[in-house]
Amino acid sequence: MAHIYIYSPSGAVRDKAAFRRGIQRLKVLGHEVEVDPAALASVQRFAGDDAERVAAIARAAASGADVSLISRGGYGLTRILPDIDFAAVAQAAKAGMRWVGFSDFTALQLGALAKTGATTWSGPALIADIGAPDEPDDITLDCLDDVIHGHAEGTGWVMGKKQAEQLHQDLQRLGLRPEGGESVRVAEHATLWGGNLAVVAALLGTPYFPQVEGGVLYLEDVGEPVYRIERLLTQLQLAGVLTRQKAVVLGGFTEMATTAHDKGFSMKTVVARLAQQLPVPVIPALPFGHVPTKVCLPTGACVSLSVHGREVMMLWDDHDHDHDHDHHGH
Amino acid sequence: MAHIYIYSPSGAVRDKAAFRRGIQRLKVLGHEVEVDPAALASVQRFAGDDAERVAAIARAAASGADVSLISRGGYGLTRILPDIDFAAVAQAAKAGMRWVGFSDFTALQLGALAKTGATTWSGPALIADIGAPDEPDDITLDCLDDVIHGHAEGTGWVMGKKQAEQLHQDLQRLGLRPEGGESVRVAEHATLWGGNLAVVAALLGTPYFPQVEGGVLYLEDVGEPVYRIERLLTQLQLAGVLTRQKAVVLGGFTEMATTAHDKGFSMKTVVARLAQQLPVPVIPALPFGHVPTKVCLPTGACVSLSVHGREVMMLWDDHDHDHDHDHHGH
Numbered sequence: 001m002a003h004i005y006i007y008s009p010s011g012a013v014r015d016k017a018a019f020r021r022g023i024q025r026l027k028v029l030g031h032e033v034e035v036d037p038a039a040l041a042s043v044q045r046f047a048g049d050d051a052e053r054v055a056a057i058a059r060a061a062a063s064g065a066d067v068s069l070i071s072r073g074g075y076g077l078t079r080i081l082p083d084i085d086f087a088a089v090a091q092a093a094k095a096g097m098r099w100v101g102f103s104d105f106t107a108l109q110l111g112a113l114a115k116t117g118a119t120t121w122s123g124p125a126l127i128a129d130i131g132a133p134d135e136p137d138d139i140t141l142d143c144l145d146d147v148i149h150g151h152a153e154g155t156g157w158v159m160g161k162k163q164a165e166q167l168h169q170d171l172q173r174l175g176l177r178p179e180g181g182e183s184v185r186v187a188e189h190a191t192l193w194g195g196n197l198a199v200v201a202a203l204l205g206t207p208y209f210p211q212v213e214g215g216v217l218y219l220e221d222v223g224e225p226v227y228r229i230e231r232l233l234t235q236l237q238l239a240g241v242l243t244r245q246k247a248v249v250l251g252g253f254t255e256m257a258t259t260a261h262d263k264g265f266s267m268k269t270v271v272a273r274l275a276q277q278l279p280v281p282v283i284p285a286l287p288f289g290h291v292p293t294k295v296c297l298p299t300g301a302c303v304s305l306s307v308h309g310r311e312v313m314m315l316w317d318d319h320d321h322d323h324d325h326d327h328h329g330h
Numbered sequence: 331m332a333h334i335y336i337y338s339p340s341g342a343v344r345d346k347a348a349f350r351r352g353i354q355r356l357k358v359l360g361h362e363v364e365v366d367p368a369a370l371a372s373v374q375r376f377a378g379d380d381a382e383r384v385a386a387i388a389r390a391a392a393s394g395a396d397v398s399l400i401s402r403g404g405y406g407l408t409r410i411l412p413d414i415d416f417a418a419v420a421q422a423a424k425a426g427m428r429w430v431g432f433s434d435f436t437a438l439q440l441g442a443l444a445k446t447g448a449t450t451w452s453g454p455a456l457i458a459d460i461g462a463p464d465e466p467d468d469i470t471l472d473c474l475d476d477v478i479h480g481h482a483e484g485t486g487w488v489m490g491k492k493q494a495e496q497l498h499q500d501l502q503r504l505g506l507r508p509e510g511g512e513s514v515r516v517a518e519h520a521t522l523w524g525g526n527l528a529v530v531a532a533l534l535g536t537p538y539f540p541q542v543e544g545g546v547l548y549l550e551d552v553g554e555p556v557y558r559i560e561r562l563l564t565q566l567q568l569a570g571v572l573t574r575q576k577a578v579v580l581g582g583f584t585e586m587a588t589t590a591h592d593k594g595f596s597m598k599t600v601v602a603r604l605a606q607q608l609p610v611p612v613i614p615a616l617p618f619g620h621v622p623t624k625v626c627l628p629t630g631a632c633v634s635l636s637v638h639g640r641e642v643m644m645l646w647d648d649h650d651h652d653h654d655h656d657h658h659g660h
Contacts, residue, residue: 044593203568205534205539205569206569227375238537261344261375
């Protein structure tokens with residue numbers, strides 16, 4: 001059982017019932033839950049003013065908890081990046097704290113990676129994933145549990161049949177062929193990084209954008225018109241970021257708005273065009289994003305990535321690989 | 331009377347009545363209007379596929395027209411930036427062609443500035459500004475006319491009383507005091523650049539983002555939730571772009587969406603915070619953007635900028651300054 005610290009670095013918590021429900025569920029799971037004094041603060045759209053949220057991050061870092069979990073995302077981290085004590089974030093991570101969250105939290109994760117090389121976890125948020133009216137997703141809970149107990153050693157997922165066929169065509173075109181068995185090794189000892197596409201792109205050109213070469217970049221987004229998604233991907237492409245990776249992995253792109261004007265322009269055509277243009281594979285169907293089922297991803301850690309038929313397997317390097325991976329086949 | 335070339339580098343033209351009306355109005359004004367063969371092309375949401383739009387830009391450059399005017403913006407330029415022949419764009423500009431447009435057109439303008447130093451004009455688009463059902467705005471037409479005939483030598487505008495009071499407080503705090511009369515000189519021989527904020531930010535980190543030091547950066551946007559506007563401004567700020575300018579000039583930020591969750595977070599608070607944080611003045615009320623009344627702005631040209639009471643005056647350096655400026659006081 002773990003000590004979990006709940007804090008609010010981004011948007012103000014409006015759904016207090018879900019907040020309480022989430023805490024209650026974590027307690028029922030046997031965890032000791034500590035709530036930051038400003039977790040329910042509210043100034044404009046933010047969970048407290050900038051200084052308050054910076055202080056909340058510092059308190060989370062100093063809490064000695066096993067896990068610090070954001071209450072929710074929203075918007076609020078990019079504007080306080082210059083004030084965050086990333087050394088303290090990294091020190092806490094080194095001492096064993098797992099920083100967990102997603103969405104706007106991407107800014108804290110990539111800032112920490114850029115400034116200190118610290119590993120943080122992309123994973124659930126309290127309100128959206130633990131406290132929602134419906135029972136939390138089993139896989140999401142299992143993955144979080146693995147992170148909490150330090151058992152997380154990788155993740156795997158299954159692509160759709162057509163997705164897999166397209167990917168294998170692309171892999172072949174790119175000269176990535178199966179070794180030994182039939183597994184195609186796409187990346188080894190590669191830095192895993194990424195997060196919410198809009199937030200990743202919003203850091204480009206700033207000191208909080210990690211300079212990762214030969215990495216595995218994962219991306220997700222929610223509620224954007226498709227043309228914006230393409231514009232953001234194009235920005236990362238024109239900046240040379242995508243080309244410098246070993247693979248681009250796409251999670252959920254949900255609530256994407258298309259209009260009559262799009263006339264067939266869609267996430268599908270955007271992804272197909274991207275895959276065609278890039279000299280690196282674009283791997284679909286990562287269970288991560290603004291979706292109920294989300295795995296936990298160690299942002300900043302070294303990973304290996306391989307594809308076998310319709311299965312994708314991502315393993316963290318920094319773990320005892322003698323263990324059985326089967327139960328992580330989310 | 332001028333030779334005006336109409337082409338479509340971005341979104342497909344859907345409102346063909348407005349397209350025809352715009353052309354008719356330009357003809358009534360006495361201009362010779364040449365329409366690009368692909369001006370009404372349509373592939374997905376675009377005015378023809380990527381190669382077609384790249385070719386349309388090349389045809390505009392080769393047309394020998396006095397003015398090349400976009401039919402409309404939308405989305406489509408960032409994804410073809412690597413294929414645009416910017417040398418041809420610059421050569422045409424040098425030979426006297428005025429490239430005119432706004433919104434998505436910002437990508438072509440900043441790409442041209444970054445790659446060649448060419449001056450292009452932020453100004454109206456055919457459909458939104460000339461062909462709309464309502465009669466075109468007089469000032470917009472006058473400014474375009476000045477550009478067409480090479481008479482444009484500057485622009486001026488009047489701030490609101492409170493805006494002016496705040497600006498003068500900021501100018502004083504920044505040590506910018508009136509000389510001689512009561513006019514505060516904010517910038518001299520400074521590169522004027524900018525455009526649509528989302529597009530400006532979408533070029534950050536790419537080879538199409540101009541590296542302008544000590545410039546005058548103007549920005550406008552439409553139809554974005556306010557938090558996104560702030561995130562984009564924050565990106566430019568964290569990248570050091572805003573700090574490196576002599577002034578940031580704000581045009582129209584229209585159809586900005588706020589929600590109940592914003593609780594007082596608004597363009598007003600965003601601009602106030604920005605002005606407070608920046609070591610350079612933030613000058614409001616530029617008549618430019620997705621608004622009926624828009625002046626024409628020579629992106630890439632050298633300008634001087636001064637403030638006198640509620641009036642802001644921006645003059646292009648490269649012009650005979652003996653002329654009377656009064657009739658440009660839009």
